Amino acid sequence: MILEIKIAMLVLVIVCAVASITIKDLLGAAVVFGTYSFMMCLLWVSMAAVDVAFTEATIGAGISTVLMIAAVFRTTRRTKD
Amino acid sequence: MKRLALFTVILAGVLFAATASEFPRLGDPDSAPSRHLSPAYIQGSLPQTHTPNFVTAVLGDYRGFDTMFETAVVFLAGMSCFFILRALRRRGLTEVYYYRHKPTGVVLAMLAPRRISPRTSCFERIDADWTPQDMVVETMCLFMVPFIQVFALYVIAHGHYSPGGGFQGGVLLAASFILVGLSRDLRTVESLLTEKTAILTAAAGVCLYAGTGLLALFFGGNFLDYGAYASFFGAAVPAARSMGILIVEIGVALTVMATLVTIYKLVSSRGTVEEGL
Known part of the structure; x- marks a missing residue:
């Protein structure tokens, strides 16, 4: 895979990881975490681990985002700290 | 406490970065696993298990014991979510059901014992925070x-030849049910796959996996040695292993699907499984 795309994905992974734990809006954090999972999925593909990438795309970017949004919807949208 | 957590994270990160240089490079032919283990799987999986995608062969057959307990862990995760989140209906709690008159759009609120029969077609039950849906x-x-x-189903059945398998297929099946829950309401999901059926299905998936392994003992093989089914299927040993992997993947898919749907139902309805997202 092209090196520039790889570097862009790695930078996005780090940015999304830091953003998802610092953001105050929990719904936004859930969405950013979904983006993080999808970037990780692309990284797995670039390392030729297609089975892991498939799992990451379905579980990480799909179901866990829905579960987190459901939890935010049923609790509170703002963090306490 | 926050400073301590930050210090711990930074320390762990420095340790990770220090040890990362000791790892073999990606695709290094002289690293320890590339010398013995990987060639054995890459060259041996097709003649031994008739499975071109050797990731599936490793997960389902060579490392079948790991995958069996992974399935059991998924089932246990669903059960612990059930025991922690499920709110059983208490007596004396006032409950209100909302019904919408379809032709006029008037909403009726009914106190707990009273309900409108679901057979009356001009009323529909709606959630408390219902908004008109597109x-x-x-x-x-x-x-x-x-x-x-x-x-x-394609991902489950074609896992031997392409990326995929029971876990991913089960997640996709669960996603289809969750999509119904998101676009309609939770009661539609509940009518398609009730809570009891879901938990029984999850248990049945684990039992299918463990039972396939256990039955191999009676055919004269080891635990989880699907090659012992060769006489039962009337096929060669590698083909029997391929069939065994397929049965096991179906078990994994059942467990994952039912568990994820159960967790979604519990989380999205505050544990009551009455009104979802």
Whole structure:
């Protein structure tokens, strides 16, 4: 895979990881975490681990985002700290 | 406490970075696993298990014991979510059911013992925080559901030849049910896959996996040695292993699907499984 795309994905992974734990809006954090999972999925593909990438795309970017949004919807949208 | 957590994270990061240089490079032919283990799987999986995608062969056959307990862990995760989140109905708690008169749009609130019979077609039960739903979104989401399910079955059945397998297929099946829950309401999901059925299905998936392993003992093989079914299927030993992997993957898919749908139902309805998202 092209090196520039790889570097862009790695930078996005780090940015999304830091953003998802610092953001105050929990719904936004859930969405950013979904983006993080999808970037990780692309990284797995670039390392030729297609089975892991498939799992990451379905579980990480799909179901866990829905579960987190459901939890935010049923609790509170703002963090306490 | 926050400073301590930050210090711990930074320390762990420095340790990780220090040890990362000791790892073999990606695809290094002289590293320890590339010398013995990887060639054995890459060259041996097709003649031994008739499975071109050797990731599936490793997960389902060579490391079948790991995958069996992984399935059990998924089932246990669903059960612990059930025991922690499920709110059983207490007596004396006032409950209100909301019904919408379809032709006029008038909403009736009924106190707990009173209900409108579900057979009356001009009233529909709605959630407390119901908002008018867009018909286009709902219709398109329900239109997508059968296609997602067919693709999920393809992923399960074709896991021997392409990326995929029981786990991914089960997640896709669960996603189709969750899509129904998101676009319609939780009661539609509940009518398609009730809570009791879901938990029984999850248990049945684990039992299918462990039972396939246990039955191999009676055919004269080891635990989880699907090659012992060769006489039962009337096929060669590698073909019997391929069939065994397929049965096991179906068990994994059942458990994952039912568990994820159960967790979604519990989380989205505050544990009451009455009114969802």
